[in-house]
Structure formats: structure tokens, C-alpha cells
Amino acid sequence: MIKLPYFDALLASLERGDPVVERAFGRHVHWGYWPEPQAAELTPEAFAAAAEALTREVCRAAAIGDGQRVLDAGCGFGGTVASLNENHAYMDLCGLNIDRRQLRRARRQVAARPGNRICFVAGDACALPFADRSFDAVVAVECIFHFPDRRRFFAEARRVLKPGGRLALSDFVSTAPLLPVTLWSRLGIGGGFYGRCDLSYTRGGYRRLAEAAGFVVETERDITAGTLPTYSFLRRFGGALQVDAAAIAETGFAELVSRLRLLRYMIYGFRAPDGNG
Numbered sequence: 001m002i003k004l005p006y007f008d009a010l011l012a013s014l015e016r017g018d019p020v021v022e023r024a025f026g027r028h029v030h031w032g033y034w035p036e037p038q039a040a041e042l043t044p045e046a047f048a049a050a051a052e053a054l055t056r057e058v059c060r061a062a063a064i065g066d067g068q069r070v071l072d073a074g075c076g077f078g079g080t081v082a083s084l085n086e087n088h089a090y091m092d093l094c095g096l097n098i099d100r101r102q103l104r105r106a107r108r109q110v111a112a113r114p115g116n117r118i119c120f121v122a123g124d125a126c127a128l129p130f131a132d133r134s135f136d137a138v139v140a141v142e143c144i145f146h147f148p149d150r151r152r153f154f155a156e157a158r159r160v161l162k163p164g165g166r167l168a169l170s171d172f173v174s175t176a177p178l179l180p181v182t183l184w185s186r187l188g189i190g191g192g193f194y195g196r197c198d199l200s201y202t203r204g205g206y207r208r209l210a211e212a213a214g215f216v217v218e219t220e221r222d223i224t225a226g227t228l229p230t231y232s233f234l235r236r237f238g239g240a241l242q243v244d245a246a247a248i249a250e251t252g253f254a255e256l257v258s259r260l261r262l263l264r265y266m267i268y269g270f271r272a273p274d275g276n277g
């Protein structure tokens with residue numbers, strides 16, 4: 001079973017009925033995106049809107065349209081599935097998560113609109129329990145750093161995508177000067193509040209990953225500046241999660257290296273070839 005102490009804290013707060021956690025993280029569990037970061041409002045409602053904006057940017061990179069079958073790998077509480085359900089018609093949406101507790105909440109929270117279909121499935125993103133060529137798009141919002149192996153996930157995404165299908169994701173991407181610090185994270189040791197997070201991929205690493213799996217890179221966007229208000233929000237409201245000193249130190253490190261532009265927040269979109277496989 002994967003160890004994700006931040007989800008233990010989130011689930012405990014939601015269980016207690018904490019209104020701040022419910023409003024800020026009850027749907028999406030990822031950083032916010034503010035197109036105008038200088039004007040960012042730091043309320044739970046504004047944070048939730050920024051988290052929704054980030055989801056939509058990832059979905060845009062996957063060029064998702066009505067009538068598609070979409071897999072959300074690492075689906076959290078089902079926020080991206082909920083967003084696609086609200087914004088598109090005739091969808092077949094599938095959320096996959098390795099943590100059954102999160103899936104239980106997702107099933108309670110997200111109901112298909114008439115004409116759409118939704119399923120939430122337990123499984124590992126690196127061993128997808130789906131048939132070859134069965135999805136139009138695969139999205140993975142801020143979760144690939146937890147997966148056991150990015151190469152296996154890319155190969156699996158490519159396998160389940162139809163010819164011409166898209167994979168889109170968001171991730172924290174290292175720059176070369178940060179690599180000596182982040183390479184150790186590939187080994188999976190030292191998982192603290194955020195659990196095992198492999199932050200050792202660079203932009204070059206992503207290009208190589210895409211090429212090895214047979215994808216073409218369509219979108220490569222650095223949205224770091226638009227995500228920075230997340231740290232101010234977490235400083236102001238993180239107390240609602242009753243976090244410990246280690247959690248504050250990990251978040252502080254991520255903020256420092258992001259503000260120094262050593263760690264980048266990227267959105268990627270990849271396209272499978274028309275004659276897929």
C-alpha cells in the first residue's frame with residue numbers, strides 16, 4: 001500500500017468536517033493556477049477556483065472534446081473527472097487510483113450527468129487494467145512523481161490510447177542545477193509528508209521519455225509563475241491540515257526552489273501517432 005501522509009491528513013480533516021479543507025481540497029488535490037498571480041486572492045474558494053483552472057489547462061493540453069473516452073490516472077477525489085463531466089457531453093470517464101479510500105470519496109462526490117458515464121477503478125497507473133487502444137485521452141494531474149516508474153506509465157498510456165490519442169499531465173520538473181538535490185528522490189527514500197516523490201525529471205528527460213514511448217510532444221508549458229500563490233495559500237491555511245514541522249519544511253523547500261526557478265511547474269501534452277502500434 002502506498003504511503004501518502006498528506007492524504008491521511010486530508011482524509012482525517014474531511015472526516016472531521018473541516019470547512020477550509022472541504023472547500024480548498026475537497027475536489028482537487030493539486031496546486032492552483034492563477035493566470036494573473038499578482039492579483040491572486042488567498043481564500044479557500046479562490047484556491048479551489050485556481051485548482052479547477054489548473055485541471056482545465058491540463059485537459060486543454062489533451063485536446064479533450066465531447067464524446068470521448070478519457071482516463072484520469074491518479075484521480076484523487078475525482079476532481080478532474082467531475083470537471084470533464086460538467087463541461088462535456090456524451091463522455092465515458094474513468095478515474096483510476098491506487099488508494100481505495102480516495103476512490104470511495106470520489107464515488108460519493110461525482111455523479112454522471114445524463115448522457116455521460118463515469119467509473120472509478122482501483123489500480124496502478126503503471127499496470128493499467130484496460131484494453132489496448134481503448135481511450136481517446138489519458139490525463140495525469142500532478143501525480144506522476146508518485147508513480148513507481150514514469151517510463152512504465154508512458155508505455156502503458158501509449159498502449160491504452162487509440163491512434164492519434166493524447167496524454168497530458170502536469171509535473172514538477174527539475175533544472176540541471178537542482179539535479180544533485182533531486183536525484184536521490186528517484187531512489188524512493190526519505191518519503192516524508194508528501195510520500196515518495198521522484199522530482200528528478202528534467203525537460204530533456206521528458207523529451208526522451210516521449211520519444212522512447214513513441215509520442216510527439218505537442219505542449220510544453222512552464223506555468224511556474226502562475227502556481228506560486230499556492231505557497232502563500234498553504235502558509236495561511238495549511239494549519240487546517242494540522243501538519244507537522246517536516247511538512248512545513250518540505251513545502252518550504254519546494255517554494256524556495258520554485259521561486260528561484262530551479263524547479264518548474266510544467267504542463268505537457270503528447271500525441272500518439274495516427275498509426276498507433
Ligand SMILES: C[S@@+](CC[C@H](N)C(=O)[O-])C[C@H]1O[C@@H](n2cnc3c(N)ncnc32)[C@H](O)[C@@H]1O
Pocket residue numbers: 002004027028029030073074075076077078079080096097098099102123124125126140141142143146147148
Ligand atoms: C497530488 S494527488 C493528485 C490527485 C488528482 N490527480 C488531483 O489532481 O486532484 C496524487 C494522486 O496520485 C495517486 N497515485 C499515487 N501513486 C499512484 C499509482 N501508482 N497509481 C495510481 N494512482 C496513484 C494518489 O493516490 C493521489 O490520488
